[in-house]
Amino acid sequence: MNIRGTVTAPGEQRTVTTRYGERDLAEVVVRPDDDVPQTVTLWGKWAETADYLEEGMELLVTDAEESEYDGETTYATGKESYVVVEPSFLVNVTDVRSWVQCPRMYYLNKLSAIPLNYPVVKGTIVHEVFGDLLRGRELDDSIEERVEEVGLQLGLLGRETDEVAGEVRQNARAIEGWLEQGVLDDTDDWRSEYTLISEQFGIKGRCDALRRGMPVELKTGKNTNRDPRFQDKIQAACYALLLQERGVPADTGTLLYTKNSALDRTEETGDLSPAKEFSIGKGLLEFVVRTRNEIAAAEFDMDVPTGYEANAKCEYCFEKDTCMVVSGRLNQESKAGQIGRPIPEEERAYFREKYEQIERERRATHREYAKLWEQTAQERADDDRALIGLEPAGQTQIEGGRWELRARRTDDAVSKIREGDVVLASKGDPVSGHAELARVQQLGDEIVVTTDEPVELRRLDVYPSEFSADGMLTALHDALLKGDERRKDVLFGRREPEFEADERTFIGNNDAQNAAVNLAVNAKDCALIHGPPGTGKTYTIARTIRALADDGNRVLLSAFTNRAVDNALEALREQGFGEEEIVRVGTESGVREDMQDVRLERGGDPGERVAELEGASVVAATTATCGSRIMREQAFDVALVDEASQLTEPATLAAINLAERFVLVGDHHQLPPVVQANDAEADSEASADGDGAGGDLSTSLFQRLVDLYPDASVMLDRQYRMAQRIQAFSSREFYDGALRPANGEVAAQKIGDLPNVEPESLPPTLRTGVAFVDPDGKTAGNTNPVEAERVTELVSRFANAGVAREDIGVIAPFRAQVAEISRRVHESVAVDTVDRFQGSSKEVIIVSFVATGDLDSPIFDDYRRVNVALTRAKKSLVLVGDERALRSSPLYDRMVEWAT
């Protein structure tokens, strides 16, 4: 049986004499959920676990042996047992591999991501070609296409297509030769790119290929030793472990060193073949699990490895210099030693604080993975994380040997899955059954995805990604260890931002906007533009970038969402920016249709692609893309970041790291960054550290700098969106009364100004601009059907009075209520959550508050959400909710007071 629980006493390793001789053991006490603590004896090598086990860690012992002793039941590891520390912490196979090489290598890779370099790019191409060959593709076609696909990267590396194709062909020959040794026939059963996620072992990864159910790993390098490299064996053994968990008897691994050739034949090996087979026994698998446990335990404590954990020799290490510099600058203990002076203690404190916050985000992502097996298919679907009950509607092998899978939906369920997303496609069980990583191509009534191998398409699951955590760590590293000293002085409050004194007139009819452009253009370090709702933020951005570019600057335009980047780009084009001046970097599915013409293709001729990117005076990309390998190679004079108040500090750093100066645009009185790790957890862990640093990732750099340097910011104070009556509450509550209508026309606008609208046909209460309605509903979960009904009726009233449905928006705090209302109103009425409505506006807005009785949901706690909800309407705003509930909180009470 399996024993799983929280460690209450980690025990100690000791040696005892048994009738079989001396053996190590450790007695660990674990408490399963809500159950009595149990003692588990870990025997032999598993006893080492006690060295790093701590109270509070989760522990799993598989196939534990039960025995009665003194009338008590005790458990012990048996022959088949594995001991898994923190099983819910998912470790990547490559992480196990790099930890085996050296734990510091694992840490360094995690901290700063591998930069763009030719061996890695070539390695990727060779792997793609290998997959193509397994899928029966013709070699030359494959090479040509795969090299073409990475044209931009090759261009940045100064490589030519032909030269690269030639090198890849060399490696491919070794692969082909091996495949031709009679293995590609019917008796052989091949699969490429096999994704494995293990709930039990807390490991996930993607195997290059399976041959007769055994893992095959391809290596682009050379290895003329008789044995494969140890870390390579470990990698294959990881996959074997996960295959065995699924009942596949994988006991042999194959490593294919494709740079080996006949010339490498040595006396010792006499081996011509690039392929090396080795057997995978229980001992190796246990080693894999113990290594994985060390990683999980180190991550539990957020320890920084020193390198002494392994017996790797630093003198042969390629990362030695990097290792020494990082440890020197961060003042970390390192086996390789330190180089250079440490950065100031306050910067190191900042590093530790952000590092921990980012790692907590990573764990939140791991919890998302855990839901794959903890929740039933129906629960996943109810949680919008899966589409289930799909009817397979065909599998076609498409160009390149990949597969296109089709399915039809059997219900109208919604989910978070969007076109362009990577998802897990399965027959029904994505973890214990087989799942393929798939890319969503179409998401209508018919669903179309592409995969490497076919699968019966009955279910799609959201596939969580750690990339956001990875990107933030890299940005943090770059900002502190590679960052410009002058900028760090500003970021850490050691130097007031400076400005040139060169006042010009960029915008004649709005003083605040003109001041903002001047501030940004004159900034020697940074400028902050605070743009409340409707204040012409986007226009100001466009004018700023126009002015910066005219002064000869190369500008990076960034924002959190693709939508904001494209909006700003649209405004730029209206400022007369030509196609050759701007480049949009991003995925095809992320970039809006009308910006595709300036989108940078990744594939194609290396020289041409690089010229497009480097020749552009304005490059636009999301902050996530700014952290990509390609963008990290770029340099700018100025980075302008929109929606900066919705960005975590590290995400903002990803963009501003690329430039000498930066301009942040945002509004810290609207919604803050979305952070998955909840505050309660952050608080408890922060206090345990005694660090006192406080705060979490949900405070944006924008907000911190606005507070730190009020003189470096300008608030746009004239709004062009809302009638006076509508903006009054927001202005008073959130902007100290400083937000005002831009002119009389804006202030006095009313519903009757809309074409074909007859205000007389509206009830008097709906004619005044702001109204409050209590429908006397009752909540059911996160919905309120009576309220939804009333909202629907209000929509009809406005529509009947002549308001176009496209001009009406409905906002609710919960997705469930959004669905409830969407079912009732015409599809041209925009119905969405507050969060998703941020950034847009409508002539008429109806807000459904849902809650009755009280406001006991965290969603109502954030005043910034109220601000967003109330500032979307231009001419008419109707608040629909339970008066008693709203009156129970001072802010909402004042809101009701204002609306009635």
Next chain:
DNA sequence: ACTCTGCGCAGAGGA
């Protein structure tokens, strides 16, 4: 208790 957007997924290599 709730909100949810990014990203070619993970891994690709050097001696």
